[in-house]
Amino acid sequence: MQIHVVENYEKMSELAANYFAEVISEKPNCVIGLATGSTPVGMYSLLGKKCTEEGLDFSEVRSVNLDEYYPISPENEQSYRYFMNKNLFDKTNIDKANTNVPDGTAKDVDAFCREYEAKIDAMGGIDIQILGIGRNGHIGFNEPDSYLVPFTHLTALTESTIEANSRFFESEADVPKHALTMGIQSVFKARRIVILASGADKAEAVRDMLKGNISTACPASLLCLHPDVIFICDKDAYSLV
Ligand code: F6R
Numbered sequence: 001m002q003i004h005v006v007e008n009y010e011k012m013s014e015l016a017a018n019y020f021a022e023v024i025s026e027k028p029n030c031v032i033g034l035a036t037g038s039t040p041v042g043m044y045s046l047l048g049k050k051c052t053e054e055g056l057d058f059s060e061v062r063s064v065n066l067d068e069y070y071p072i073s074p075e076n077e078q079s080y081r082y083f084m085n086k087n088l089f090d091k092t093n094i095d096k097a098n099t100n101v102p103d104g105t106a107k108d109v110d111a112f113c114r115e116y117e118a119k120i121d122a123m124g125g126i127d128i129q130i131l132g133i134g135r136n137g138h139i140g141f142n143e144p145d146s147y148l149v150p151f152t153h154l155t156a157l158t159e160s161t162i163e164a165n166s167r168f169f170e171s172e173a174d175v176p177k178h179a180l181t182m183g184i185q186s187v188f189k190a191r192r193i194v195i196l197a198s199g200a201d202k203a204e205a206v207r208d209m210l211k212g213n214i215s216t217a218c219p220a221s222l223l224c225l226h227p228d229v230i231f232i233c234d235k236d237a238y239s240l241v
Contacts, residue, residue: 001192001210001226001229001230002005002229002230002231003056003210003224003228003231003233004230004231004233005234005235005238006007006232006234006235007051007235008198008232008234008235009042009199009220010042010196011195011196011234012042012043012232012233012234013040013042013043013046013100013196014043014045015049015232016040016130016194016196016217016232017043019052019128019169019192019194019195019230020032020043020047020128021047021050021056021132023127023128023192024035024056024057024058024061025056025074026055027127028059028060029060029061029062030061030062030125030127031061031062031063031064031120031124031125031126031127032061032062032063032126032127032128032129032130033065033066033126033128033129033130033187033190034064034065034066034084034100034130034189035065035066035067035085035115035130035131035132035140035219036065036066036067036080036084036087037132038132039132039133039197039198040087040130040132040196041087041194042194043130044087044091045091046086046114046159047088047091047092048088048091048092050055050094051091051092052091052092052105056092057093057094058093058094059094060094060095060098061092061094061098062098062099062100062123062124063094063098063099063100063158064182065080065081065084065100065102065118065124066101066129066131066141066177066181066182066187067102067108067141067142067179067180067181067182068080068081068101068103068104068180069104069176069178070104070106070109070154070179070180071104071105071176071178072101072104072105072176072177073104073105073137073164074092074101074104074105075105075237076104078168078169078174078227079104080101080102080104080172081101081104082127083101084101084170087212090214096132100116100118100119100151102116102181103180103181104178104180106180107166109154109180110154110185111178112180113151113152113153113154113180114152116180116182116183117151117152117186120182120186120189121162121189125189125190126189126190126191127191128188128190128191128192128193128194129187129191129192129193130194130195130196131157131187131193131194131195131196131220131223132161132196133195133196133197133202133204133205133206133209134164134166134205135160135201135202135204136158136160136161136205136219137205137209137217137219137220138139138158138161138186138219138220139184139219140181140182140183141155141161141179141180141181141221142155142181142183142184142217142219143155143156143157143158143161143216144158144216144217144219145216146150146216146217146219147216148183148184148216148222149183149234150183150184150185150186151183151186152180152181152182152183152186152187153180153181153183154178154179154180155179155180155181156177156178157175157176157179157180159214162175162177166198184222186221188231189227190226191228192228192229192230193223193228193229193230194229194231194232195220195229195230195231195232196231196232196233197221197232197234197237197238198234198236198237199231199234199236199237200231200232200236200237200239202234202236202237203228203237203238203239203240204240205218205220205235206233206237206240206241207240208221209221209223209231209241210222210224210226210231210238211241
């Protein structure tokens with residue numbers, strides 16, 4: 001794992017946006033793997049600027065998102081589809097038909113998960129995947145457990161994640177209790193993974209990822225086994241390493 005410790009959130013976002021811009025410039029029809037949450041917002045805003053001000057062309061870019069609450073409608077302002085439209089897709093010239101976010105309204109969840117996984121394969125896999133890290137070490141919604149489901153699946157969110165995500169909702173009771181998420185094996189299909197962490201509330205998770213054992217108790221620690229991972233974090237997130 002390549003590690004970059006930078007001064008702050010802005011520097012982290014800048015470096016991450018540059019890695020993505022490089023892949024998009026070199027391979028205009030690349031497949032980018034995307035995450036939601038607070039962490040990649042700065043990077044998405046910079047990619048939007050690169051598109052509108054510097055001509056970075058998203059017209060052939062294809063994307064696949066890690067996860068989505070379940071059940072939730074794509075029109076719901078708390079849905080990850082809504083988040084992606086607002087924070088990245090509407091700021092670039094990406095063709096929405098080329099963007100994929102798990103379907104929070106899927107009736108047959110098992111069939112949906114199989115199709116999502118097959119779609120990633122049919123696209124030729126992910127060229128570059130962005131990840132955030134949960135305070136409990138989760139990636140996507142692969143929560144710490146004694147075992148992990150390798151491929152796209154429906155999962156129950158842990159109390160810690162529900163509490164962390166309640167900041168986006170009116171109350172904790174409104175946070176959906178389930179999500180569709182790509183599995184660890186789906187994430188590992190990415191040729192390159194860029195994982196970001198910012199702020200002191202991520203310091204324990206970062207320490208466990210880098211200094212603990214490789215364990216499903218800290219799903220992010222499994223990334224140490226992937227051949228091309230770039231970890232970019234700010235000083236606060238790195239403070240316990
Ligand atoms: C979101 C996702 C989650 C977040 C993680 C960190 O698509 O996959 O794993 O990356 O919960 O969230 P933030 O960035 O809000 O701290």
